[in-house]
Amino acid sequence: MRTILVILKKEFLQIFRNRAMIPLIVFMPLFQLLILSNAATYEIKNIKFNVVDLDQSYFSRELVSKFTASNYFILNEASFSVEQSLESFKTYDARLIVYIPKNFERDFRTSGKSEVQFLINAEDASAAGIINNYAVNITRQYNSEIVTKSSVIPEKTSLININHSNWYNPELDYRTYMVPGILVALVTLIGSFLSGMNIVKEKEIGTIEQLNVTPIKKYQFIIGKLLPFWIIGIVELIIGLNLGLYIFGVPLLGSPFLILLLASVYMFVVLGIGLLISTVTHTQQQAMFIAWFFMVLFMLMGGIFTPVESMPDWAQTIAYFNPIAQFNRAMRMIMLKGSQLKDVIPVLNFFIVFAVIIMSLAVWRYRKTE
């Protein structure tokens, strides 16, 4: 125990003496939260669109004005030919063309049916989906307005009205969704990157040679090396949670202690990964590349930025065994849905099993004698 304290003291001395470390620990969470949660958003505003209105009727003009009146669209250009209008797709001026054919209003009045065409620039598929959604919504809304107004087919109409409400994040605020994910990314980075690099540093600089010819036992060294990052990770999470709650106004419906409980077990998983990486590498650079490779994969497939549900089945299966995905889901459950301990027990169990496996593997791989 005394030896562990000696190592801990040395580690903290070194960590806080490292010029890169303090900014990393203090500013990384702040900047990630500030930038990512504000910059990465699913909401698109000020979409430029072109109109090709061949009808030039009361209805067609009113439809276009519904678009311009919304917060989402800005009229870029009105013309009478689709070809001409398509030109501005190439220069990225417009992302949507609303094409209104001749006799738009007349057809509606006579047969109760007419058509509008949307041409959407779908280079960015998810943006295209969102634009389509907005456009369809505006048109549908206008449709129901004219149906009630128009005298043509009043009593026959029986529209199914769909009402929906968004639960747990009623305003679909992207920040509410992102902050828990970013906190997960943060503790994961600290646990795997910093710890792995810290251990490899001893190898790279050669201090491990001196250290190995001391009575320090393997478990003492490993605990002494990992515990500081466990502590830093948890402290970071507490800071991050407070920033999220008080600066970004993200709700915390569940118990913060439940989050800390999960995080404290989760840290063992990521520290184990860091330790394992350190046993198979010799320089900090190697360790960083390997950690980076796995972290990018785990994070992209972890549901932080894109929902796991939109992935193919095989990827969803992998995501099930991805600790980042599990922790991310649990964090959102607790913060936004107010889930209780009983709801996250499977995640907790998964972490315990994962931590035991990866730690045993790493400890087994770590050797003092070659």
Next chain:
Amino acid sequence: MDYAVTVNNISKSFDKTKAVESVSFNVEKGELFGFIGPDGAGKTTLFRMLTTLLLPDGGEAFVDGFDIVKDFKKIRGSVGYMPGRFSLYQDLSVEENLKFFARVFGTTIEANYELIKDIYVFLEPFRKRRAGKLSGGMKQKLALCCALIHKPGVLFLDEPTTGVDPVSRNEFWEMLGKLKEGGITILVSTPYMDEASKCDRIALMQKGKILDIGFLNDIISKYEKPVYALRSGDMHKLILDLRAAENTDSVYSFGDYLHYTDRRGKAVEEDIKKILISKGHTDLVFKQINPGIEDCFMSLMNK
């Protein structure tokens, strides 16, 4: 068995390279024992095995009475090791490094201050300086202090004087002499032949094997051939001409002179002179000298 270190037929290979090949020797308690040989002779591998950092492929060894394989834990508590590469924490201060290693061994600087006092006085003014900011000689003194702070029975110093200026080298050997007087057994490796005279006994190493082992004077006295030192106006031509001569045993350049031995073993001075003058050498200097450790090493190496 009253030896501080006993090694029997110890071997270690890396892939196909035999780094250490059935090496055996004993070091007595309180001895200052030197391993002398060029880079790649196997000195570091040998030291790393004796300090339990490497497992030997074969053979056995005892340090301070403990088996290096079975009792490795006890050895780690009782030996001091100073690796060839500076292996202390560069971002910790002199004092912090020393304190850390003392506490890791369950002791304090104060408890063993007597032992390091003579060395630590040099470091005292830089107590608060980061180890990484020290000069080469100071780093080496700090490393020695850290290796000594737990009062080891046996001290292993791997090339402690490599890359250190001549003044610091001398100082360092003086310190080792003092430590030896204090009763610590010291094993030291070095590529510098001239440091052989500072050791009690030496082992000459080359390509993983010990060429010869013993007191410096004994090793040299075994060398019977007369050694001549030569120089002339054209040293390069001198080497070529001597190599071409029919009775030449060996020719090596040592500083300003060539060291020459003859296969015939007896006085051949006149004969050689005649050959060289006939080849057109001028300003010829030719004298018999006492063989040094370098001559022994070269001759053993070629056996």
